[in-house]
Amino acid sequence: MRLTVDIKTLNAGILTVIKSLSSKPVIAVLEGIYLHARKDGLFLRCSDMTLQIDCLIDADVDEEGQVVLPGRLFADIVRRLPGEAASMRLEGRTMSIHAGKVRTQLQCMDPKDFPDMELLGENITFSMPQLELKEMIRQTIFAAASDDTKPILAGALFELKDNMLTTVALDGFRLALRRYATGAVLQDNEAVVPSKALLEIARTLFESDEAVKVSFSKAHMLVDLGHTRMISRLLEGEFIRYRNILPSEHKTRVRVNREALLNSIERAILLAREGVNNLVRFSVEEDTLKLYANSALGKLDEEVQIHLNGDPIEIAFNARYFSDVMRTLTDEEVYLDINTNISPCVVTPVQGNAFYYLVLPVRIFA
Amino acid sequence: MRLTVDIKTLNAGILTVIKSLSSKPVIAVLEGIYLHARKDGLFLRCSDMTLQIDCLIDADVDEEGQVVLPGRLFADIVRRLPGEAASMRLEGRTMSIHAGKVRTQLQCMDPKDFPDMELLGENITFSMPQLELKEMIRQTIFAAASDDTKPILAGALFELKDNMLTTVALDGFRLALRRYATGAVLQDNEAVVPSKALLEIARTLFESDEAVKVSFSKAHMLVDLGHTRMISRLLEGEFIRYRNILPSEHKTRVRVNREALLNSIERAILLAREGVNNLVRFSVEEDTLKLYANSALGKLDEEVQIHLNGDPIEIAFNARYFSDVMRTLTDEEVYLDINTNISPCVVTPVQGNAFYYLVLPVRIFA
Numbered sequence: 038m039r040l041t042v043d044i045k046t047l048n049a050g051i052l053t054v055i056k057s058l059s060s061k062p063v064i065a066v067l068e069g070i071y072l073h074a075r076k077d078g079l080f081l082r083c084s085d086m087t088l089q090i091d092c093l094i095d096a097d098v099d100e101e102g103q104v105v106l107p108g109r110l111f112a113d114i115v116r117r118l119p120g121e122a123a124s125m126r127l128e129g130r131t132m133s134i135h136a137g138k139v140r141t142q143l144q145c146m147d148p149k150d151f152p153d154m155e156l157l158g159e160n161i162t163f164s165m166p167q168l169e170l171k172e173m174i175r176q177t178i179f180a181a182a183s184d185d186t187k188p189i190l191a192g193a194l195f196e197l198k199d200n201m202l203t204t205v206a207l208d209g210f211r212l213a214l215r216r217y218a219t220g221a222v223l224q225d226n227e228a229v230v231p232s233k234a235l236l237e238i239a240r241t242l243f244e245s246d247e248a249v250k251v252s253f254s255k256a257h258m259l260v261d262l263g264h265t266r267m268i269s270r271l272l273e274g275e276f277i278r279y280r281n282i283l284p285s286e287h288k289t290r291v292r293v294n295r296e297a298l299l300n301s302i303e304r305a306i307l308l309a310r311e312g313v314n315n316l317v318r319f320s321v322e323e324d325t326l327k328l329y330a331n332s333a334l335g336k337l338d339e340e341v342q343i344h345l346n347g348d349p350i351e352i353a354f355n356a357r358y359f360s361d362v363m364r365t366l367t368d369e370e371v372y373l374d375i376n377t378n379i380s381p382c383v384v385t386p387v388q389g390n391a392f393y394y395l396v397l398p399v400r401i402f403a
Numbered sequence: 404m405r406l407t408v409d410i411k412t413l414n415a416g417i418l419t420v421i422k423s424l425s426s427k428p429v430i431a432v433l434e435g436i437y438l439h440a441r442k443d444g445l446f447l448r449c450s451d452m453t454l455q456i457d458c459l460i461d462a463d464v465d466e467e468g469q470v471v472l473p474g475r476l477f478a479d480i481v482r483r484l485p486g487e488a489a490s491m492r493l494e495g496r497t498m499s500i501h502a503g504k505v506r507t508q509l510q511c512m513d514p515k516d517f518p519d520m521e522l523l524g525e526n527i528t529f530s531m532p533q534l535e536l537k538e539m540i541r542q543t544i545f546a547a548a549s550d551d552t553k554p555i556l557a558g559a560l561f562e563l564k565d566n567m568l569t570t571v572a573l574d575g576f577r578l579a580l581r582r583y584a585t586g587a588v589l590q591d592n593e594a595v596v597p598s599k600a601l602l603e604i605a606r607t608l609f610e611s612d613e614a615v616k617v618s619f620s621k622a623h624m625l626v627d628l629g630h631t632r633m634i635s636r637l638l639e640g641e642f643i644r645y646r647n648i649l650p651s652e653h654k655t656r657v658r659v660n661r662e663a664l665l666n667s668i669e670r671a672i673l674l675a676r677e678g679v680n681n682l683v684r685f686s687v688e689e690d691t692l693k694l695y696a697n698s699a700l701g702k703l704d705e706e707v708q709i710h711l712n713g714d715p716i717e718i719a720f721n722a723r724y725f726s727d728v729m730r731t732l733t734d735e736e737v738y739l740d741i742n743t744n745i746s747p748c749v750v751t752p753v754q755g756n757a758f759y760y761l762v763l764p765v766r767i768f769a
Contacts, residue, residue: 107700113673114703119666131701139670143701300485304505307479334473335497335509337480 038074038102038127043095044118044136050081050094051112053265056237058108059085066150069105070112073148074098082151083108088234089154090241091266102127103148114141154268156254161197163221164248170260173204173215174239176365176392180213181206181232192229192272194279195258199225205279206232211358211396212279213365228253229276234269241267283395284381287374291321292344292387295371298326299363301341302356305330308337309356314399317356321375322349330356352378353399362394378402404440404468404493409461410484410502416447416460417478419631422603424474425451432516435471436478439514440464448517449474454600455520456607457632468493469514480507520634522620527563529587530614536626539570539581540605542731542758546579547572547598558595558638560645561624565591571645572598577724577762578645579731594619595642600635607633649761650747653740656712657687658753661737663707664692665729671696672722674703680765683722687741688715696722718744719765728760744768 051070059067063086073080079096082089104127115123118136126133127145134141174193182190193206202217238260242249250261253271260267305317311332320327326341352375363371368386375382379402384394417436425433429452439446445462448455470493481489484502492499493511500507540559548556559572568583604626608615616627619637626633671683677698686693692707718741729737734752741748745768750760 110673110677110700114670117666117670117673137705138707139667139703139705141670141674141701141703144699300483301505304480304483304507307476307483308507311476333510334476335507337505337507339503339505341504 038072038104038132039098039100039125040074040079041097041099041122041124042079044115044121044123046094046096047079047123048115050079050092051115053092053241054081054083054090055108055112056083056241057085057088057090057234057267058083064150064152066105066146067152068108069146069151070108071103071105071148071151073103074101076101082153084152084154086152087231087270088237089152089268090237091268093264104132105146105148105151106132106143107146111143114143154257154270156252156257156259156268158254160252160254160259161224161226162250162252163202163219163223164250165202165217165219166246167242167249167262168244168246169217170249170251171239171242171244173202173217174235174242176215177204177206177213178232178235178239179206179361179365180208180211180394182208189229189272189274189276191233192231192276193235194276195226195228195230195253197223197226197253205276207277207279207395210355211362211394212282213362214279214393214395216391216393226253227276228258229272229274230258230269231272234267238267238269241265282381283393284374284376284383287376287383288348289321289350289373289375290346291326291373291375292346292370293326293341293373295363295366295368297341298371299360301328301339302360302363304339305337306356306360308332308335315356316353316399316401317359318351318353318401320349320351321345350375350378351402352382353401354382354396355399358396362396366392404438404470404498405464405466405491406440406445407463407465407488407490408445410481410487410489412460412462413445413489414481416445416458417481419458419607420447420449420456421474421478422449422607423451423454423456423600423633424449430516430518432471432512433518434474435512435517436474437469437471437514437517439469440467442467448519450518450520452518453597453636454603455518455634456603457634459630470498471512471514471517472498472509473512477509480509520623520636522618522623522625522634524620526618526620526625527590527592528616528618529568529585529589530616531568531583531585532612533608533615533628534610534612535583536615536617537605537608537610539568539583540601540608542581543570543572543579544598544601544605545572545727545731546574546577546760548574555595555638555640555642557599558597558642559601560642561592561594561596561619563589563592563619571642573643573645573761576721577728577760578648579728580645580759580761582757582759592619593642594624595638595640596624596635597638600633604633604635607631648747649759650740650742650749653742653749654714655687655716655739655741657692657739657741658710658712658736659692659707659739661729661732661734664737665726667694667705667707668722668726668729670705671703672726674698674701675722681722682719682765682767683725684717684719684767686715686717687711716741716744717768718748719767720748720762721765724762728762732758 071082123136252259308330318329437448489502618625
């Protein structure tokens, strides 16, 4: 293995794949970055056994070969190399990296031990804008479970049904859902993707209308950007039948400025966080939503202007579940649809129907 | 106590004093911000018993009074208040804060319990530019001891001798020193100030030529910016007689570009950090300083161009002690003055004599 590579290009490639470097690897080789010098360039790969990221970068390859380099160390060294180009040469188990007057030699690991996730069997494949997928992930995974009591809830459902892609995450207290019309004729399918992997996938996607190819096999999801490919293992087991828990009616509809409500809730949290359940009380009246929060340190109340349609109501929530969704949205106005103060409240943007959020109230009223 | 205050002004005042809010207070009241509504404005104070910060801000005071509010909560609430002005009113032990449609009530603590550090006895006082004091602190405290084995070394010495202010910090492996000619006729004095307090003082000082008044009493240091006053407790005990350990001669003088040496050392650290002592070897030759570092993961060597005056030498250091000082300086070129590879190396800027750094080598040569 012998090659010359532009240092900036190599650094960018490393930063792409290193998102899936294992911090506590099951097998030692996963602490490394897998390199494959090929005719078409230098191929990089990291994997934490849940997410694998591949990246192909330009390089002048004089001699092909494969190797696994200590990941963090290699990344840190490349980031600090002087000049424009680095030459790399593998001799036995030692990789020499030269750049300017800097000479580094790194001890390598055996590339044969490095795992490879591949999509087996028949796949379902479609394209969508990168930004759309990025937003679908961002606007749902915050609602996924953060503990391990129900492992399937630590993932988000990607459901294909009637050519509509629906992403759903829930944790037993709230549910976030995003829809996207694929515009393709696709087989119905369900896949649950670990939210940890989705977070890194969303970070890697650009805020661009350029297309990304998404594929599902029985065991994996592939997000393919061309030179960069991200493959996530799927979670096993069946996702919650979420359609059954979406309420079909409401007695109270509140229309409210999202940012005004977010600001109010973030103040209420300051007091709510000192008590139990981050509790904030909403009192929905004609034209006004009154918020109350209190703890041993003090109390807070304030008013937000609203448009009310239906019955006034008093209801209480975990303030965090409300601030999370208000922060994830960018819409100017949202609806809060409430039925009773012991049944779920639904949050939707006033414009469009791509997003849907459901949150359970805290029962404090008789 | 009743007043109206501009929210931005109040927020800025809180951010100034809260640097000395106790996170683990010895007495409960130190979790609070002390407020004193006076004729001349609203006076704020925090203290962690080592550092006390006072700040006086403009406010329309209708009724004077004193109170202690829960510090973090008060700060977080004020930061998020809407509009321009807030009104505050104390009734019994409850402070009401109103801004726009937000009404908060906070439970207060007894202001009588809040401690006050004052400079007693005869003081030594002089003025110096803020930036100068900020730099004196920044360029020395990084060398102070970070553990508690010798408590006096967790501070920096402020020595007044022949009207020269010298600040010194050392940890047994290295020593950093800054000098400033006060231009005043002052009594000789020694004070050791905790580096934790100095860090916050330096953060509060501006990069400005405006004067700051510095005073020392037997037990305290006062840094007075007018509306903001910072008072630090002094450490008890005698500082190391540092003059005795400064070498008087050198056999080797290396002149080197500071940034080039810093970059080389930061690469060497990547390998050195895997081994013991962060060890990096310097081989000083005609026109070239060669650096070597190695660990189980690999090795690195590189060259930096130098001007040599005197004998070639091989010497080894803890790389961190070298990168620390190179980062703290802003000079283009520095001297490394070396005697033997088992005696201290002295680092000084080529220009001026305000800064002086001494570092012990690691003995690896017979």
